[in-house]
Amino acid sequence: MKTSLQMVFAQKSFQASPVLLEVEHLSKCFVTNGSGEIAVLQDIGFRVRRGELVCILGRSGCGKSTLLKILAGFTAPSSGTVLLNSRTVTGPGPDRCMVFQEDALFGWLTVRENIAFGLKGRSMSRGEKEKEVDRFLSLVGLADFGDYLPVEISGGMKQRVSLARVLILQPEVLLMDEPFAALDAQTREQMQDLLLRLWGKLSHTIVFVTHDVGEAVLLADRILIFNQAPGSIKEEIHIDLPRPRSKDDNRYYALCRSITSKIKAV
Ligand SMILES: Nc1ncnc2c1ncn2[C@@H]1O[C@H](COP(=O)(O)OP(=O)(O)OP(=O)(O)O)[C@@H](O)[C@H]1O
Numbered sequence: 001m002k003t004s005l006q007m008v009f010a011q012k013s014f015q016a017s018p019v020l021l022e023v024e025h026l027s028k029c030f031v032t033n034g035s036g037e038i039a040v041l042q043d044i045g046f047r048v049r050r051g052e053l054v055c056i057l058g059r060s061g062c063g064k065s066t067l068l069k070i071l072a073g074f075t076a077p078s079s080g081t082v083l084l085n086s087r088t089v090t091g092p093g094p095d096r097c098m099v100f101q102e103d104a105l106f107g108w109l110t111v112r113e114n115i116a117f118g119l120k121g122r123s124m125s126r127g128e129k130e131k132e133v134d135r136f137l138s139l140v141g142l143a144d145f146g147d148y149l150p151v152e153i154s155g156g157m158k159q160r161v162s163l164a165r166v167l168i169l170q171p172e173v174l175l176m177d178e179p180f181a182a183l184d185a186q187t188r189e190q191m192q193d194l195l196l197r198l199w200g201k202l203s204h205t206i207v208f209v210t211h212d213v214g215e216a217v218l219l220a221d222r223i224l225i226f227n228q229a230p231g232s233i234k235e236e237i238h239i240d241l242p243r244p245r246s247k248d249d250n251r252y253y254a255l256c257r258s259i260t261s262k263i264k265a266v
């Protein structure tokens with residue numbers, strides 16, 4: 001008998017979905033005080049389909065965070081374009097949300113208030129907002145912690161709140177910059193599992209940055225391996241391992257080994 005997670009993934013087929021995000025000939029240079037201009041990203045091009053989970057994998061300093069900030073609209077590219085639904089991204093918007101490595105919760109607000117924060121100004125009744133917050137508290141497994149302050153919960157729980165806080169806004173694209181890197185191995189695995197479950201249920205599109213080859217192989221439909229200085233796409237790898245994936249699967253290890261050797265060669 002299929003588990004509920006298997007059923008969710010069996011129904012998921014984004015290959016026929018429309019392209020949601022298009023990055024074309026994107027480059028970024030920074031002007032620095034010491035060494036003049038540095039090229040950080042060079043001629044990046046890729047597309048992400050609606051509902052797809054794409055991981056960006058590369059060594060420290062290859063421009064992963066810079067790329068995410070450009071996709072989010074926080075930073076402008078030096079040349080090239082980012083299109084979302086065929087419209088050029090010119091700044092931040094409610095269609096894109098970012099989750100960072102360090103939680104960015106408001107320390108003076110409770111878990112529930114943190115999750116509700118982004119709904120301010122939305123045309124929903126107070127009751128509807130409460131119901132939506134309850135739904136997302138449950139989805140991330142924090143139904144009993146709504147009244148806690150961030151200082152009273154663990155690092156993993158904080159990242160659950162961070163996830164709920166952006167997912168409640170129902171962005172078209174979730175941009176995740178090493179969101180689980182600061183967590184211990186066990187909590188990290190729980191968060192990977194949670195993310196996959198939420199992705200299965202809510203079908204959002206995810207661009208996920210990581211250093212960790214195992215994490216990328218576990219999560220991604222497609223991995224973009226980045227070259228370094230300036231960052232460019234070295235290779236694109238489709239991960240066709242069936243879901244849910246297991247770290248005990250020999251094919252998982254074989255993929256991790258081959259991708260690790262590609263990264264070492266960068
Ligand atoms: N605002 C900025 N001004 C000048 N240089 C910058 C700026 N932001 C990033 N850089 C430089 O761009 C390069 C890429 O930085 P970025 O943070 O995107 O790398 P990364 O791949 O995310 O690294 P890590 O894996 O360590 O997080 C680095 O050399 C960094 O010093």
Ligand SMILES: [Mg+2]
Nearest residue numbers: 064065066177
């Ligand atoms: Mg980074």
